[in-house]
Amino acid sequence: MSEYAMPEQVNSALRWRCRRGMLELDILLNEFIDKKYTLLDNSQKEVFDQVLDYPDQLLFDLFLGHMESSDTKVSDLVQTIRQSASV
Amino acid sequence: MNIEDIPRRRFDALIIGAGGGGLRAALQLAEADASVAVVSKVFPTRSHTVAAQGGMNAALANVLPDNWHWHMFDTVKGSDYLGDQDAIEYMCRAAPKAVYEMEHFGVPFSRLDNGKIYQRPFGGQSQNFGGEQAARTCAAADRTGHAILHSLYQQNIRAKTHFFDEYFAVDLLKDEQGNILGAYVFDIHSGEELIIEAKTTLLATGGAGQLFRTTTNALINTGDGMGMALRAGMPLQDMEFFQFHPTGIAGRGMLITEGARGEGGYLVNAKGERFMERYAPSAKDLASRDVVSRSIYTEVKEGRGCGPEKDHVLLKLDHLPEDVLQSRLPGIRQTCITFLGIDPADQPIPVYPTAHYTMGGVPTNRHGQVVIPVKDTPEEPVTGLYAAGECACVSVHGANRLGGNSLLDILVFGRSAANHIIEYLKENRFHKVIDEKVIKQAYNRLHRWDTNSGDESVDDIRHELQKVMEENCGVFRTQDVLNNGVEEVSKLAERLKNASITDQSELFNTARVEALELENLMDVALATVYSAAARTESRGAHSRVDFTERDDKGWMRHTLYTSEERKLDYKPVRTKPMSVDSFPPKPRVY
Numbered sequence: 001m002s003e004y005a006m007p008e009q010v011n012s013a014l015r016w017r018c019r020r021g022m023l024e025l026d027i028l029l030n031e032f033i034d035k036k037y038t039l040l041d042n043s044q045k046e047v048f049d050q051v052l053d054y055p056d057q058l059l060f061d062l063f064l065g066h067m068e069s070s071d072t073k074v075s076d077l078v079q080t081i082r083q084s085a086s087v
Numbered sequence: 088m089n090i091e092d093i094p095r096r097r098f099d100a101l102i103i104g105a106g107g108g109g110l111r112a113a114l115q116l117a118e119a120d121a122s123v124a125v126v127s128k129v130f131p132t133r134s135h136t137v138a139a140q141g142g143m144n145a146a147l148a149n150v151l152p153d154n155w156h157w158h159m160f161d162t163v164k165g166s167d168y169l170g171d172q173d174a175i176e177y178m179c180r181a182a183p184k185a186v187y188e189m190e191h192f193g194v195p196f197s198r199l200d201n202g203k204i205y206q207r208p209f210g211g212q213s214q215n216f217g218g219e220q221a222a223r224t225c226a227a228a229d230r231t232g233h234a235i236l237h238s239l240y241q242q243n244i245r246a247k248t249h250f251f252d253e254y255f256a257v258d259l260l261k262d263e264q265g266n267i268l269g270a271y272v273f274d275i276h277s278g279e280e281l282i283i284e285a286k287t288t289l290l291a292t293g294g295a296g297q298l299f300r301t302t303t304n305a306l307i308n309t310g311d312g313m314g315m316a317l318r319a320g321m322p323l324q325d326m327e328f329f330q331f332h333p334t335g336i337a338g339r340g341m342l343i344t345e346g347a348r349g350e351g352g353y354l355v356n357a358k359g360e361r362f363m364e365r366y367a368p369s370a371k372d373l374a375s376r377d378v379v380s381r382s383i384y385t386e387v388k389e390g391r392g393c394g395p396e397k398d399h400v401l402l403k404l405d406h407l408p409e410d411v412l413q414s415r416l417p418g419i420r421q422t423c424i425t426f427l428g429i430d431p432a433d434q435p436i437p438v439y440p441t442a443h444y445t446m447g448g449v450p451t452n453r454h455g456q457v458v459i460p461v462k463d464t465p466e467e468p469v470t471g472l473y474a475a476g477e478c479a480c481v482s483v484h485g486a487n488r489l490g491g492n493s494l495l496d497i498l499v500f501g502r503s504a505a506n507h508i509i510e511y512l513k514e515n516r517f518h519k520v521i522d523e524k525v526i527k528q529a530y531n532r533l534h535r536w537d538t539n540s541g542d543e544s545v546d547d548i549r550h551e552l553q554k555v556m557e558e559n560c561g562v563f564r565t566q567d568v569l570n571n572g573v574e575e576v577s578k579l580a581e582r583l584k585n586a587s588i589t590d591q592s593e594l595f596n597t598a599r600v601e602a603l604e605l606e607n608l609m610d611v612a613l614a615t616v617y618s619a620a621a622r623t624e625s626r627g628a629h630s631r632v633d634f635t636e637r638d639d640k641g642w643m644r645h646t647l648y649t650s651e652e653r654k655l656d657y658k659p660v661r662t663k664p665m666s667v668d669s670f671p672p673k674p675r676v677y
């Protein structure tokens with residue numbers, strides 16, 4: 001993360017990585033960033049960072065419950081992200 | 088940085104956009120040993136093609152009898168006779184090969200028990216020129232777009248295509264003779280600018296769903312290539328035709344694939360009536376998209392909508408066997424649970440039309456060459472410029488695209504554009520000289536955002552634009568509504584001149600990217616409302632309450648909008664196919 005040292009830059013870099021090829025992911029990730037991201041601790045932020053590197057289809061499958069990660073840190077985060085979207 | 092210090096790179100071909108269209112073209116070129124650069128504002132496999140769940144059409148006849156000529160008939164009819172029949176014939180004939188090619192590149196198409204590719208029925212597909220329902224859509228489960236995009240990306244890596252990932256293309260470079268010489272781009276991470284000189288440039292930047300507030304399209308679909316083309320003096324064709332998908336999740340926008348109705352789902356109004364039986368007695372819920380969208384709109388408008396606001400209808404899937412839902416439509420169930428908190432196995436889904444597909448775009452011929460009117464010729468190719476995919480208008484979709492024809496379009500015309508480029512490169516071995524004047528426009532456009540001190544906000548204007556477009560250029564169109572749209576969008580375009588951004592950093596300045604995207608959206612919105620207000624008929628997705636009939640005498644022609652003076656021009660539809668008889672216009676009933 002060192003290349004994005006300043007706080008606002010972390011923000012824009014992260015936000016850009018939340019721009020995806022599917023509306024569903026845009027909504028889930030952006031609502032999460034707006035509502036919950038700042039509440040994460042550093043190790044959760046690292047998990048989020050790692051999850052953003054997943055391909056869109058995998059993210060879609062995880063967020064929409066077609067698949068579950070065996071890594072509990074990831075599956076916990078996925079749950080939090082899902083909850084930020086339901087109406 | 089001064090203009091003369093900006094680094095330059097040279098390629099035979101520059102592809103702007105790494106969706107299915109761009110990647111298919113890039114692969115063809117790289118395999119022919121051309122040097123190819125692909126510029127994409129997001130990582131290639133995050134392009135919007137990844138969202139295409141339903142599948143692609145080809146007359147393989149694996150499930151029901153079929154042939155390319157029936158596919159052609161359906162596409163011409165679906166286009167409400169505005170599609171160019173030479174391009175449609177070309178596409179439908181090329182379709183089976185496009186599927187087999189994708190299979191060869193690694194797309195795992197779903198199979199029948201006999202080992203052949205499974206094909207599902209989609210709206211607007213018929214056997215025998217308008218007869219029984221056909222089954223023409225090939226799918227890799229419900230992740231066809233993902234499979235296509237990833238396979239093509241891997242193939243391109245193997246073929247050594249040069250990728251500029253997360254680079255934003257600002258503008259095309261055009262010399263005084265009108266030749267296109269490449270593009271001005273910058274690296275979103277570092278802000279570093281780059282001039283890409285190319286003997287040929289292909290626009291493959293996708294659609295512009297972000298024009299509307301309720302849309303199925305991801306945030307990246309801001310019509311950038313169309314904006315670039317307009318600023319380079321090219322017209323946009325048939326922009327009044329924007330497809331609204333009939334079944335978006337009400338209030339959210341995302342799509343419930345047509346496959347749901349293909350597998351037996353149907354729509355009901357507040358009285359529980361299967362209202363599609365009234366509007367399309369034969370095809371019912373599988374009628375073409377504009378017919379279904381308009382029917383839903385009418386039900387709601389006439390007070391038969393569901394929910395406390397009576398503002399949507401319901402899509403019923405709860406009668407389908409559990410295993411059909413689970414095996415054929417697993418995605419839909421989870422989408423509803425995640426975004427609505429309901430399970431479609433128990434409860435119907437609230438749906439309403441959502442902006443889905445840009446039928447219009449940069450005018451091209453079937454070789455992907457951008458064609459513009461010059462004096463008395465309606466279609467003169469622009470040297471060095473090509474377009475393919477959703478940003479282009481070739482035009483195979485005419486006034487209304489059929490589901491499953493777009494993935495086909497991007498693959499067929501991505502490939503054919505590349506083939507033409509390969510021929511062009513044989514004759515044109517050298518780069519044309521680019522002088523500073525050519526670069527200046529793009530440079531100024533980008534750097535205007537460094538200095539501007541107006542007090543309008545980019546976010547506010549974008550939201551207002553999306554609302555104005557939805558209300559004044561959506562599924563309900565009258566002269567008053569559209570004229571109001573022209574006025575409101577024009578005001579917003581003026582206000583955009585006074586917009587500024589507070590973030591002036593070089594690194595990851597996404598505020599600047601969003602400002603540039605909004606400029607593109609604004610140009611495309613103007614093209615859309617101006618074109619729509621002028622067309623006084625109903626055809627395909629352009630449905631007018633005050634001109635309810637299709638007017639073939641007056642309007643069987645393509646609209647061409649240019650930014651300079653916001654001028655409209657028209658050209659004839661190409662009604663003559665390549666080898667078969669033409670399909671003359673008939674009433675479009677399903």
Ligand SMILES: Cc1cc2nc3c(=O)[nH]c(=O)nc-3n(C[C@H](O)[C@H](O)[C@H](O)COP(=O)(O)OP(=O)(O)OC[C@H]3O[C@@H](n4cnc5c(N)ncnc54)[C@H](O)[C@@H]3O)c2cc1C
Binds near residue numbers: 106142256303312
């Ligand atoms: C939810 C959904 C489902 C769909 N399902 C189907 C289906 O089942 N079957 C079907 O046939 N069609 C379907 N479609 C339509 C189809 O997916 C699209 O029309 C098609 O994928 C468009 O492909 P493309 O290559 O033209 O552009 P895209 O895939 O949109 O790619 C555009 C590319 O351009 C790049 N780009 C854009 N602007 C810039 C810029 N300024 N600088 C640099 N790069 C830029 C982007 O980064 C991206 O790489 C669906 C559409 C949606 C929204």
